[in-house]
Amino acid sequence: MKLAQRNYYGKALEFLGKTREDIVVLDADLASSTKTLDFLKAAPDRFIEVGIAEQNMIGIASGLAASGKTVFASTFAVFATGRCWEQIRLAVAYPKLNVKIVSTHCGISVGADGTSHQALEDMAIMRALPNMTVISPADAYETYDATLAIAEREGPFYMRMGRSDVPTVMPEDTGFTIGKANVLVDGSDVSLIGTGQMVHACLEAAEALRKDGISAEVINMSTIKPLDTAALGKSVGRTGCVVTAEEHSIIGGLGSAVAEYISEEGFVPMTRVGTRDTFGESGTPNELFRKYGLTAGDVASAARKTIAKKR
Amino acid sequence: MVKTTEEIARMANVLRLHVVEMTTEAGSGHPGGSLSAADLMAVLYFRVMKHDPKRPKWADRDRFILSKGHAAPILYSALAEAGYMPVEELKTLRKMGSRLQGHPVKDKIPGIEMSTGSLGQGLSMACGIALAGKMDGKDYRTFCLLGDGELQSGQNWEAAMFASHYCLRRLTVFVDRNRLQISGCTDNVMNIEPLADKWRAFGWNVMEADGHNIDAIIDACDKADKADRPSCVILDTVKGKGVSFMEDKVEFHGKSCDCEQNECAVREIMEAIEK
Ligand SMILES: Cc1ncc(C[n+]2csc(CCOP(=O)(O)OP(=O)(O)O)c2C)c(N)n1
Ligand SMILES: [Mg+2]
Numbered sequence: 045m046k047l048a049q050r051n052y053y054g055k056a057l058e059f060l061g062k063t064r065e066d067i068v069v070l071d072a073d074l075a076s077s078t079k080t081l082d083f084l085k086a087a088p089d090r091f092i093e094v095g096i097a098e099q100n101m102i103g104i105a106s107g108l109a110a111s112g113k114t115v116f117a118s119t120f121a122v123f124a125t126g127r128c129w130e131q132i133r134l135a136v137a138y139p140k141l142n143v144k145i146v147s148t149h150c151g152i153s154v155g156a157d158g159t160s161h162q163a164l165e166d167m168a169i170m171r172a173l174p175n176m177t178v179i180s181p182a183d184a185y186e187t188y189d190a191t192l193a194i195a196e197r198e199g200p201f202y203m204r205m206g207r208s209d210v211p212t213v214m215p216e217d218t219g220f221t222i223g224k225a226n227v228l229v230d231g232s233d234v235s236l237i238g239t240g241q242m243v244h245a246c247l248e249a250a251e252a253l254r255k256d257g258i259s260a261e262v263i264n265m266s267t268i269k270p271l272d273t274a275a276l277g278k279s280v281g282r283t284g285c286v287v288t289a290e291e292h293s294i295i296g297g298l299g300s301a302v303a304e305y306i307s308e309e310g311f312v313p314m315t316r317v318g319t320r321d322t323f324g325e326s327g328t329p330n331e332l333f334r335k336y337g338l339t340a341g342d343v344a345s346a347a348r349k350t351i352a353k354k355r
Numbered sequence: 356m357v358k359t360t361e362e363i364a365r366m367a368n369v370l371r372l373h374v375v376e377m378t379t380e381a382g383s384g385h386p387g388g389s390l391s392a393a394d395l396m397a398v399l400y401f402r403v404m405k406h407d408p409k410r411p412k413w414a415d416r417d418r419f420i421l422s423k424g425h426a427a428p429i430l431y432s433a434l435a436e437a438g439y440m441p442v443e444e445l446k447t448l449r450k451m452g453s454r455l456q457g458h459p460v461k462d463k464i465p466g467i468e469m470s471t472g473s474l475g476q477g478l479s480m481a482c483g484i485a486l487a488g489k490m491d492g493k494d495y496r497t498f499c500l501l502g503d504g505e506l507q508s509g510q511n512w513e514a515a516m517f518a519s520h521y522c523l524r525r526l527t528v529f530v531d532r533n534r535l536q537i538s539g540c541t542d543n544v545m546n547i548e549p550l551a552d553k554w555r556a557f558g559w560n561v562m563e564a565d566g567h568n569i570d571a572i573i574d575a576c577d578k579a580d581k582a583d584r585p586s587c588v589i590l591d592t593v594k595g596k597g598v599s600f601m602e603d604k605v606e607f608h609g610k611s612c613d614c615e616q617n618e619c620a621v622r623e624i625m626e627a628i629e630k
């Protein structure tokens with residue numbers, strides 16, 4: 045089954061609008077796309093349209109949070125992080141304010157809109173900020189649960205999701221624990237660590253590898269920061285090699301986070317699947333995933349290559 | 356709390372004395388833009404604002420956001436004199452381990468509402484605070500001090516539009532119109548005139564006042580209190596005000612006095628205080 049994560053973000057906001065008086069949602073003229081419109085319907089007095097003014101949106105969020113509100117601020121991932129990075133740094137991250145920056149339309153799955161709208165660097169620049177937790181749910185259900193989970197937890201969060209419908213990979217009632225990875229398939233030859241919709245590609249890759257007699261472990265790393273190093277260490281300790289997969293640049297995101305941990309703990313072969321220091325372009329998500337090397341086949345061949353490097 | 360015009364004027368000079376001494380002691384900091392705002396700060400903290408140093412998180416307190424965060428010394432001085440911290444602590448400005456960071460840090464000292472220092476952001480934060488008050492049916496006022504050079508930053512105008520759109524009438528902004536910024540005259544660096552017309556065009560209640568006349572500042576604050584929309588008070592000021600050799604001198608934007616200068620400055624301010 046394929047479902048759009050943002051629809052479930054909207055549903056979760058709608059629920060929060062009805063159940064929590066302290067929640068305020070901000071959007072910058074993209075509420076119909078980010079689905080914060082669902083919150084507007086549930087709690088019209090607590091939905092604040094800021095217009096096309098993302099830097100101001102972060103400052104408003106900061107002031108509201110300093111006054112006791114739990115604030116969600118949404119727009120497309122490029123604008124939510126790039127246009128106002130320094131505002132997020134000073135007004136949200138440094139004072140540890142209760143602001144949840146939740147972006148939609150991350151990655152090349154944005155498709156036809158092209159490079160200006162395809163955030164492939166957002167996790168990198170958010171991850172670099174002290175006090176910032178970074179979350180990238182794998183599917184619609186997990187997005188719903190993660191939205192409720194971050195609303196419960198005080199402090200700054202960045203959560204990203206794509207525009208398109210993505211296959212569901214998590215059972216509906218898994219729940220969401222911030223900072224905890226989920227092992228979806230046990231395996232012994234290679235660890236496939238995915239985030240966002242690339243978790244599904246990892247599952248497909250594991251299936252393909254299984255036919256060749258290769259046992260791949262699949263982990264959904266939906267919290268990029270803080271990284272679940274316990275789960276990662278345990279898995280890699282068993283398999284001896286690792287492949288990461290993300291719809292994001294291989295610079296600064298999941299792959300970097302895992303590589304930082306792996307290299308400080310001792311060397312094992314590793315390959316990062318992601319966009320390779322490049323911008324995207326217009327096309328359908330499928331065409332772009334093929335061109336930029338983000339298919340299940342790319343994950344599987346990365347796994348084969350990485351296993352071959354094991355001593 | 357100080358009340359009369361004379362007492363507030365005297366307090367402004369006490370704050371000036373602290374600014375000069377603490378920046379000299381630190382060997383760095385921004386005295387110019389701190390001194391130009393001294394009279395306003397004395398009016399706010401010792402007359403206009405509803406606040407209580409014993410209850411810095413009191414829900415109904417008036418809020419002040421120093422958007423031009425480099426003027427931290429004047430905020431620290433006002434907070435110390437108002438009783439938020441010991442006056443002796445002012446000497447620790449900019450030193451390792453001090454609560455008096457180079458630019459204000461939220462809650463580092465009770466009474467600091469927001470972290471600032473990156474120009475152009477404070478008004479947005481103030482809008483958020485004012486909006487929360489409106490949503491919660493509270494009557495507290497939110498005050499925000501902006502530099503005139505700072506107004507070159509576009510985010511201010513996003514916030515100005517926002518405040519007017521959401522009719523944040525409990526929000527009052529002051530522009531420290533000292534006509535100087537780092538690279539020289541605001542008029543030459545990037546002209547911001549016609550300033551009053553700009554704010555008016557954004558739907559604000561606009562006033563102009565002598566920023567070194569205590570009664571004029573109080574009067575503007577009182578008028579803003581009754582306004583049906585956000586208010587902007589453009590304060591005609593002199594950078595470095597109160598120390599003759601610092602007045603209207605661009606070099607004292609971000610430079611403290613040397614020993615000799617400090618002595619002269621202290622003598623001049625002391626004379627004004629004792630008058
Ligand atoms: C975004 C940003 N850019 C640059 C600076 C460096 N800076 C510090 S003070 C200043 C000049 C400020 O001039 P003005 O707003 O007129 O303040 P005042 O004259 O009251 O000191 C500059 C450019 C900064 N703090 N933030
Ligand atoms: Mg100036």
